[in-house]
Amino acid sequence: MKDIVQIRWHGRGGQGAKTAALLLADVVFSTGKYVQGFPEYGPERMGAPITAYNRISDNRIRVHSNIYEPDYVVVVDETLFEAVDMTKGLSPEGAIIVNTARGKAEIEKELRGYQGLVYTIDARKISIEALGKYFPNSPMLAAVIKVSGVMSEETFLKEMQHSYEHKFASKPTVIEGNMKALRLALQEVK
Amino acid sequence: MSIRERLSGNEAVAIAIRQINPDVMPAFPITPSTEIAQMVATYIANGQVNTEFIPVESEHSAMSAAIGAEAAGARSLTATSSCGLALMWEVLYVAASSRLPIAMAVVNRALSSPININCDHSDSMGARDAGWIQIYSENNQEVYDNFVQAYRIAEHPSVRLPIMICQDGFYTSHAVENMELLEDREIKDFVGEYAPESYLLNSRQPLSVGAYGLPAYYMEAKRSQLEALKNAKQVTLEVAEEFARLSGRNYGLFEAYRLEDADYAMVIIGSTAGTAKDAVDKLRAEGKKAGLLKIRLFRPFPGEEIAHALKNAGFIACMDRTESFNGQCGPLGAEVKSALFNARLMPEVINYVYGIGGRDVAVENITSVFEDLIRIEQTKDAGDRYRYLSLRE
Amino acid sequence: MAIDDVTKITETIAWTDITEGCKIEAAGNSRLFNTGEWRVDTPVFIKEKCTHCLLCVPVCPDSAIPVNNYKRADFDYEHCKGCGICAKACPVGAIEMKEGGK
Numbered sequence: 001m002k003d004i005v006q007i008r009w010h011g012r013g014g015q016g017a018k019t020a021a022l023l024l025a026d027v028v029f030s031t032g033k034y035v036q037g038f039p040e041y042g043p044e045r046m047g048a049p050i051t052a053y054n055r056i057s058d059n060r061i062r063v064h065s066n067i068y069e070p071d072y073v074v075v076v077d078e079t080l081f082e083a084v085d086m087t088k089g090l091s092p093e094g095a096i097i098v099n100t101a102r103g104k105a106e107i108e109k110e111l112r113g114y115q116g117l118v119y120t121i122d123a124r125k126i127s128i129e130a131l132g133k134y135f136p137n138s139p140m141l142a143a144v145i146k147v148s149g150v151m152s153e154e155t156f157l158k159e160m161q162h163s164y165e166h167k168f169a170s171k172p173t174v175i176e177g178n179m180k181a182l183r184l185a186l187q188e189v190k
Numbered sequence: 191m192s193i194r195e196r197l198s199g200n201e202a203v204a205i206a207i208r209q210i211n212p213d214v215m216p217a218f219p220i221t222p223s224t225e226i227a228q229m230v231a232t233y234i235a236n237g238q239v240n241t242e243f244i245p246v247e248s249e250h251s252a253m254s255a256a257i258g259a260e261a262a263g264a265r266s267l268t269a270t271s272s273c274g275l276a277l278m279w280e281v282l283y284v285a286a287s288s289r290l291p292i293a294m295a296v297v298n299r300a301l302s303s304p305i306n307i308n309c310d311h312s313d314s315m316g317a318r319d320a321g322w323i324q325i326y327s328e329n330n331q332e333v334y335d336n337f338v339q340a341y342r343i344a345e346h347p348s349v350r351l352p353i354m355i356c357q358d359g360f361y362t363s364h365a366v367e368n369m370e371l372l373e374d375r376e377i378k379d380f381v382g383e384y385a386p387e388s389y390l391l392n393s394r395q396p397l398s399v400g401a402y403g404l405p406a407y408y409m410e411a412k413r414s415q416l417e418a419l420k421n422a423k424q425v426t427l428e429v430a431e432e433f434a435r436l437s438g439r440n441y442g443l444f445e446a447y448r449l450e451d452a453d454y455a456m457v458i459i460g461s462t463a464g465t466a467k468d469a470v471d472k473l474r475a476e477g478k479k480a481g482l483l484k485i486r487l488f489r490p491f492p493g494e495e496i497a498h499a500l501k502n503a504g505f506i507a508c509m510d511r512t513e514s515f516n517g518q519c520g521p522l523g524a525e526v527k528s529a530l531f532n533a534r535l536m537p538e539v540i541n542y543v544y545g546i547g548g549r550d551v552a553v554e555n556i557t558s559v560f561e562d563l564i565r566i567e568q569t570k571d572a573g574d575r576y577r578y579l580s581l582r583e
Numbered sequence: 584m585a586i587d588d589v590t591k592i593t594e595t596i597a598w599t600d601i602t603e604g605c606k607i608e609a610a611g612n613s614r615l616f617n618t619g620e621w622r623v624d625t626p627v628f629i630k631e632k633c634t635h636c637l638l639c640v641p642v643c644p645d646s647a648i649p650v651n652n653y654k655r656a657d658f659d660y661e662h663c664k665g666c667g668i669c670a671k672a673c674p675v676g677a678i679e680m681k682e683g684g685k
Contacts, residue, residue: 038365062464289604396610
């Protein structure tokens with residue numbers, strides 16, 4: 001693995017891309033690595049395009065700036081393709097992970113000639129199936145873990161179980177739904 | 191024993207406050223510092239601390255209430271940003287000149303207008319002459335460590351002045367990073383109980399605070415206040431030494447990074463210092479002698495020590511994250527140049543305004559500053575000594 | 584440093600001797616300042632007319648009207664600066680202003 005792995009998230013205010021970046025920092029932290037998870041704030045409005053970032057490294061991370069040459073880009077909301085250049089600066093050795101029901105060939109057309117790997121995942125379908133509601137966070141988080149390999153799937157599931165038990169102590173049914181969403185996402189990201 | 195954690199800068203301050211368990215916190219919400227008061231209010235609601243939270247109608251009231259509480263004998267604090275700090279301006283002076291050791295978590299944010307919620311230092315730099323001690327932090331670990339040390343410095347009998355612990359809005363306040371916490375017990379023992387010698391609620395020793403000062407007294411009062419602020423320098427070092435024994439983490443008045451033999455030095459404040467260290471390492475790998483001086487204590491300004499640390503550098507970049515509107519330098523540039531002049535040092539000093547209103551600063555931007563310095567050495571032409579970094583022309 | 588005797592804080596003390604934050608560790612020290620010296624007109628208390636309604640007491644800026652047992656006494660001329668507010672406030676004409684500080 002590279003000395004530092006950099007991830008950029010694209011979503012819309014209210015969809016939880018920032019929360020997903022913080023969750024990723026949380027879960028990777030549990031493996032003993034150094035992490036950063038931070039949002040870039042523009043207008044604080046529901047629906048406005050937002051960007052969030054992660055750095056992951058075995059060494060202490062000192063840099064405090066946004067990420068311009070990410071290894072991975074995560075697109076939580078595909079309607080942003082028109083407005084945002086998703087693959088800008090994205091490493092050709094890296095990958096882009098898109099939340100979509102569309103086929104990979106169709107997504108590739110949106111990527112302005114990006115040469116790296118393209119993964120798709122239907123987070124809506126997974127979320128509805130597992131939770132009965134649309135929360136793209138958990139499936140997208142699982143997809144990033146699988147594609148980037150920053151931690152093993154087994155450790156990831158164990159840590160997330162632990163984290164959900166803490167977070168949803170009073171709502172155990174939600175824990176099972178979220179775990180199901182993670183497992184489905186690990187299988188279905190392609 | 192240290193506890194490995196990953197927290198945002200705001201969470202780090204809130205946890206330090208919980209561990210210290212101060213007496214009174216009046217606060218008014220403002221981005222990006224809102225979370226601090228929100229988290230402390232949660233600790234209070236959960237019964238984890240017995241701090242008295244005072245919801246107020248403005249930041250002017252927040253600081254006024256902190257002044258009243260502190261004068262009454264309560265360990266007090268508040269948190270704010272940007273326009274909130276600006277609204278406190280009048281009473282900041284009252285807190286300092288009444289010698290009340292209030293602590294304030296400042297999450298640095300730009301001032302309007304244009305309205306902007308993002309990071310720069312115009313808020314606390316505007317308040318730099320209010321008589322408060324000012325300490326700035328590079329990352330979440332420093333935010334926590336500095337806040338833990340705040341009351342020990344502020345309440346020291348030779349100081350007794352209010353203190354601002356500053357961190358960069360969003361860059362650290364909203365960024366989750368690895369850090370290490372100390373145990374609650376360790377913090378309580380380190381900070382100790384607050385036992386002021388004189389306070390308004392002491393019925394055995396009546397006290398008048400806020401007397402009228404005729405011209406015959408005012409200058410003597412200010413000179414006396416200055417002495418207390420100057421004392422804060424030595425106390426900051428002593429507290430840092432004790433903190434190092436507890437935590438293993440060392441702090442001084444500033445941090446010198448690869449500065450000893452540097453020909454090209456950068457003086458900077460806040461989170462971009464971390465970014466600049468990466469730039470320095472890159473340049474060093476190319477054989478270029480770059481170095482960094484990161485300010486920790488800005489008030490009082492350790493001018494002699496800073497001039498001494500910079501004595502070998504021929505070319506210096508002073509980085510100001512605010513605009514002073516004097517047309518020739520920013521506040522850091524002015525302080526550093528003044529310190530160098532007093533030490534009879536005449537290096538080339540270029541003053542940059544950078545990152546204002548949240549303009550992002552990457553490693554490459556910092557590298558370009560060092561490259562400017564190298565070019566100035568080669569061409570012997572300084573050009574404009576007051577510049578904007580990454581400005582569209 | 585702490586000074587519990589306000590008379591030691593004078594216009595001749597050095598900056599090193601002024602109290603921390605100009606705090607005064609004593610109560611009621613305003614009585615040490617004889618504002619009565621500022622008086623150019625003087626209120627006269629006409630005891631026979633006074634109903635002891637005490638309306639004059641709270642309006643006095645220098646607390647120069649002593650009250651004992653719900654009855655006002657004659658003026659405290661050490662501190663009365665002769666502003667005349669009490670004379671305006673008195674509904675029964677029990678306070679008259681006369682020219683001169685004595």
